[in-house]
Amino acid sequence: MDTISQELRTFIIDNFLFGDASGRFSFTDDDSFQQRGIVDSTGILELVFHLQERYGIDIDDEELVPDNLDSVTKVAQFVERKQSERVARAS
Numbered sequence: 564m565d566t567i568s569q570e571l572r573t574f575i576i577d578n579f580l581f582g583d584a585s586g587r588f589s590f591t592d593d594d595s596f597q598q599r600g601i602v603d604s605t606g607i608l609e610l611v612f613h614l615q616e617r618y619g620i621d622i623d624d625e626e627l628v629p630d631n632l633d634s635v636t637k638v639a640q641f642v643e644r645k646q647s648e649r650v651a652r653a654s
Contacts, residue, residue, distance in 0.1 A: 567618075567639040568592055574613055575635065579606055592635035607632055614638070620645040 572592065576584045579602050584590065596602035602610060610632065611622050620642065631641040 565639065567642055568635050571635050571638050575601065578609065595633050597629065597633055614642060618642050618646060620649060
């Protein structure tokens with residue numbers, strides 16, 4: 564598991580599952596946050612704020628879609644893509 568995925572998983576567990584990822588709260592990196600009831604719409608806003616602060620990325624309103632923010636894997640890929648875009652713009 565890469566560093567971004569590990570950090571995201573820890574953030575999700577600590578902030579939305581009250582530190583408990585066992586039993587009924589266990590989830591894989593590909594599980595949908597929404598379908599599993601892990602993160603609700605308000606939680607997505609908290610997650611977005613965390614991503615912007617932690618990874619120094621800007622997230623536009625049109626990027627607030629499940630394809631970017633509905634699992635650990637999707638969020639990690641989104642963050643990596645946004646970081647690459649930021650580096651490319653700076654070059």
